[in-house]
Amino acid sequence: MAITDAGILYGLLAVGAGLATGLAGIGAGVGEQGIGAAVVGVVAEEPGFLGKGLFLMLLPETLIIFGLAVSLILMFAWTPFAAIL
């Protein structure tokens, strides 16, 4: 494909989509590391806490889904606009 404005735009969209999911993933990972360590500590002392620990542990996972939602919008919902441009 010859490099046209639309082509560059589409490429940038793809890069943006990748960054959205990737950075959100890093953020969630950073968020979970502290929670995970704490939960493992608590569960070692009190096994009955496992359920609530999982609950807390999985809270930041939603961040990735937000990133993914943005990526999906970029890749699919904006493609028609990109074609017009």
Place this chain on the structure above:
Amino acid sequence: MLRPVEMSRIVVAGSKDVIEPVVEKLHELRLLHLVNFSGSQNGFEMGKPIGKAKEYSEDLIKLRSMARYLDVKSKAPTVTFSDSQVLSQKDDLINKVGDEVTSTFERMVAIDAESKIKLDQAKVLRPLAVLPLPLEDYYGYETLAVFVGTVKSAVDADVARVSPKSEVYSGSTKTASIVAVFVPKDKASEVSSVLSEHGFAEISVPHLEGNVDSAISCLESSAKSLEAEKAPLQQKLKDLRKQYEDLILATDEYLSIQTQKTEAPLRFATTENAFVIDGWAPTSEFGRLKADIESAAGGHVDVEKLDDAEAEGLAEHGEDIPTKMNNPGIVKPYELITRLYAIPEYKEFDPTLLIFVFFPIMFGMILGDIGYGVMIFLAVMLLKKKFRTDGWQQLCNIVLIASVWAVIFGAVFGEIFGPLGLWGKIMGHLPEHEIELLKETGGFFGEGVFGALGRLGPGGIFPMDRLATNAVLMLIGISIFIGVLHCSVGSIFGIKTELNYGEKKHAYFERLPVLMFQVFFAIFLLGLVMGQMIMVYLGGIVILISIVMNVMGPEGPMGAAHIPFYVSNLISYLRLLAIGLASVGLAFAANQLAFYVIMPMLSGGAESPTIFATIAGIIVLFLVHFINMLLGILSPFMHPLRLHYVEMFTKFYSAHGGGVEYSPFGHVRRFLKA
């Protein structure tokens, strides 16, 4: 099913003469969840243990220590004993066998200690081998002080300076210099301080005789013979364990039951001549409980049910009503998931049935592969045979049902270890003009609107290829739809729970707005996608109303702070699509890697792959699919779990703190015959 079993508050009062038959019967019935006597009522005091409570608990302690020496652990019962069998063998087991076990074990401990002492002595002696003295020369003097140890530098000159009458022997090993200093007793303290300047560290020489090397070999050989003595003792314990394991477990159970019965009055309120037992029992069982206890006590006891208002009052004063979850057999395994989070309170809903409905579907939708589904099904069947404890069985049943759904969704998505690449060959290719038509409308992704596979159903929707754009867009919609449904059920339960607790304001201005917001937010989005402006306006208006209601609610303007969470809760359901995409992506990559990269590459461009290339390809396929399947058990399990715990349970569950599980007075008989 959605509510715990209905409970009644029960009071058993009677003459102290019949306390034993009543306790016996209560224990046998296993119906009454006892409420412990708090000791606060005037005129009543805590009861005293009946019968031989002390004897039983002493026996139990002896038995448990014996079981610990023998390393007897609880297991699935293979033989059962009757009470009389246990009773006749109990004393023999605890005293005769117990003494034998204890003495054997203690002998083993003594051997360990003795051989450790010998080995330690040998270790101490080893450095002394460099000195020319026999061992008896190091001790037994009346006028001499002896210093033996390691030093950092030569000490001869300094010792001679403070004590002209002295004898110093020195030598060095690989790691340290060893000295033995003999001086008159009156110079001992001065010599000691001189030695410490040279970094002296004392070695305490054991009182042995003869040459150092022969002493060491003597010590080591006696340690070895002690160790050899241990082996038959270990074998003896092993044999005893094999012989008595079942009896020990049965006796443990028998004694536990007896102590439980004899110590039960500690939980009752008593007066001089009477006793009162408080407790909760399922309402439906009250008739049986009353009849059985009254007949056991020959009419000297009264069993009454408190009326609802009175029971309610007690509950309000801090008495916990026990929760007994009430689910049919097929739903029961899912109580594991509920329990992992919290036991529902008596007045709350038991969400187990909802988990049973939603969890397997979510699991299936994420995994969605016939191959993986069948493999997991078979693997779990094996695990189920292997691990027979309750927890494992429940877990296995959960995954078993979920894997069936994975197979069903696998058929919908057309995946057997990744997307089907054979579809075109089976179904034939699409006609050229149809492909052109699809390309014009922008709907061409491979063949078929929903990917390379679609030929069946309206618009060629089945089997859809999850990697095709239209399929992704459609699954986004389905995920959000499941989310709205899931959250709405949760919200409705939330409203009903608040009403059960009589909190109308919380019900209508905190829970209801969530329901309205989420449902109409979905309608709003749907309207935007479909271009139906009427749905957009309707959705917008109701969303505004729900925000206003939230602000009017118990939290005031702060309530509006929850609004972003309502949106994020729905977006969170996108994981149903997202994690599935990741897994199908990996499976697709595995197939591509093996069939289109590794096999052609290793065949050197030959028409059909060589044997070596085929084997290499199969290894790669196996490895990548195996990893993907492991991930495919873990994430489709964890994420729906999260959707239940975070997105759904928070809407209605445990707003008032966790419940207390119904555990009736009694004991499950596992090793004893009923």
